Amino acid sequence: MTHKILVMPGDGIGPEIVTEATRLLNALRERFGLDAELEKAPIGGAGYDAAGEPLPEQTLKLAREADGLLLGAVGGPRYDELPWEKRPERGLLAIRAQLELFSNLRPAILYPQLASASALKPEIVGGLDIMILRELTGGAYFGKPRGIDTREDGVRQGYNTIIYSEPEIERIARSGFDIAMKRDRRLCSVDKANVLEVSQLWREVVERVAKDYPDVALSHMYVDNAAMQLVRAPKQFDVIVTENMFGDILSDAAAMLTGSIGMLPSASLDAHGKGLYEPIHGSAPDIAGQGLANPLATLLSVAMMLRYSLNEEAQAARVEAAVGRVLDDGLRTPDIWTQGCDKVDTQTMGQAVVAALSD
Numbered sequence: 137m138t139h140k141i142l143v144m145p146g147d148g149i150g151p152e153i154v155t156e157a158t159r160l161l162n163a164l165r166e167r168f169g170l171d172a173e174l175e176k177a178p179i180g181g182a183g184y185d186a187a188g189e190p191l192p193e194q195t196l197k198l199a200r201e202a203d204g205l206l207l208g209a210v211g212g213p214r215y216d217e218l219p220w221e222k223r224p225e226r227g228l229l230a231i232r233a234q235l236e237l238f239s240n241l242r243p244a245i246l247y248p249q250l251a252s253a254s255a256l257k258p259e260i261v262g263g264l265d266i267m268i269l270r271e272l273t274g275g276a277y278f279g280k281p282r283g284i285d286t287r288e289d290g291v292r293q294g295y296n297t298i299i300y301s302e303p304e305i306e307r308i309a310r311s312g313f314d315i316a317m318k319r320d321r322r323l324c325s326v327d328k329a330n331v332l333e334v335s336q337l338w339r340e341v342v343e344r345v346a347k348d349y350p351d352v353a354l355s356h357m358y359v360d361n362a363a364m365q366l367v368r369a370p371k372q373f374d375v376i377v378t379e380n381m382f383g384d385i386l387s388d389a390a391a392m393l394t395g396s397i398g399m400l401p402s403a404s405l406d407a408h409g410k411g412l413y414e415p416i417h418g419s420a421p422d423i424a425g426q427g428l429a430n431p432l433a434t435l436l437s438v439a440m441m442l443r444y445s446l447n448e449e450a451q452a453a454r455v456e457a458a459v460g461r462v463l464d465d466g467l468r469t470p471d472i473w474t475q476g477c478d479k480v481d482t483q484t485m486g487q488a489v490v491a492a493l494s495d
């Protein structure tokens with residue numbers, strides 16, 4: 137069956153890195169028999185420019201019809217003054233919500249070739265392979281009420297609401313336990329239950345779900361400590377499950393353990409395996425259009441799409457092996473460059489991965 141893949145480049149470095157992902161997918165089609173057709177649609181600032189909406193109706197329609205979704209990144213200073221409903225970031229949140237992509241897998245893996253690019257010493261971080269599972273359709277980014285208004289005494293105030301229902305917590309907890317069962321069977325649930333009622337409920341529900349997974353060692357940790365422990369001794373973690381905003385922040389921190397935020401892919405899944413795949417980073421306006429962006433997080437996101445949504449494990453492994461080979465050859469974009477390696481631009485890196493694909 138032909139896989140329908142929708143690519144949504146978005147803004148900033150989005151189009152540059154998605155160009156490399158498209159090059160990769162086309163190579164898999166032409167040289168390795170991947171049966172797939174690609175379509176392209178605007179989202180984020182590009183959606184606003186094209187259709188006046190950060191998630192145009194036509195993009196959402198195509199997304200619903202596709203088997204796999206690939207996204208670059210959204211946002212940029214050009215759009216920062218827009219009202220919330222029109223902002224690029226709103227388009228991203230909207231597609232996640234509309235497609236019920238509640239389960240966001242963010243693997244943080246240190247490639248051995250990048251040991252010297254990590255923010256931590258090799259003896260602390262060597263062999264790092266953790267999975268951060270972030271709840272993606274609840275919490276502060278979606279809770280209502282939200283806004284900025286003026287109190288009766290004339291003082292302006294801004295507010296958001298962190299809200300989670302029991303079923304929302306339960307389904308992400310189950311995802312966390314299921315993932316842990318396929319790994320080292322250790323799950324750390326991260327919350328702020330010493331201060332937040334929403335976290336107290338989170339902890340209660342996670343404990344309840346744990347009864348169905350007696351083989352998984354469950355622990356709990358407050359998010360402030362978790363941030364510190366990630367930097368102090370990251371290998372103590374196997375799977376981390378946490379709410380939307382905590383996961384957003386912790387995964388950016390974890391990225392630096394792997395050398396760069398340009399190395400971390402992600403999968404955002406619904407309950408049936410449909411997924412949106414994207415690097416965890418943003419649109420990086422500071423380096424956009426200069427060939428400086430690392431495309432590897434996006435290419436590794438393609439691998440995740442092949443594995444999780446398209447059932448193409450061999451193709452996924454092929455992509456990951458090619459990334460490993462290119463790193464073996466010493467090619468580095470500036471964000472992961474260290475002494476003795478070859479500094480290359482976005483396109484050269486993408487072409488090298490394609491050239492390194494093999495049986």
Ligand SMILES: NC(=O)C1=CN([C@@H]2O[C@H](COP(=O)(O)OP(=O)(O)OC[C@H]3O[C@@H](n4cnc5c(N)ncnc54)[C@H](O)[C@@H]3O)[C@@H](O)[C@H]2O)C=CC1
Pocket residue numbers: 149208209210211212213225228396397398414415416417418419420421422423428429430431433471
């Ligand atoms: N999923 C998405 O589409 C996301 C969008 N954003 C949006 O992106 C815009 C910029 O946000 P920032 O806070 O600056 O975060 P960012 O992740 O875009 O950039 C943070 C830093 O990492 C660098 N960086 C990011 N990706 C890189 C790559 N592939 N290769 C090399 N260096 C890379 C950037 O140059 C920058 O110095 C904002 O409009 C923000 O709302 C932010 C995070 C996620």
Ligand SMILES: CC(C)CC(=O)C(=O)O
Pocket residue numbers: 225226228229277384416417
């Ligand atoms: C629009 C933001 C929620 C995007 C982001 O920072 C992320 O998903 O990591």
Ligand SMILES: [Mg+2]
Pocket residue numbers: 384385388416
């Ligand atoms: Mg983020």
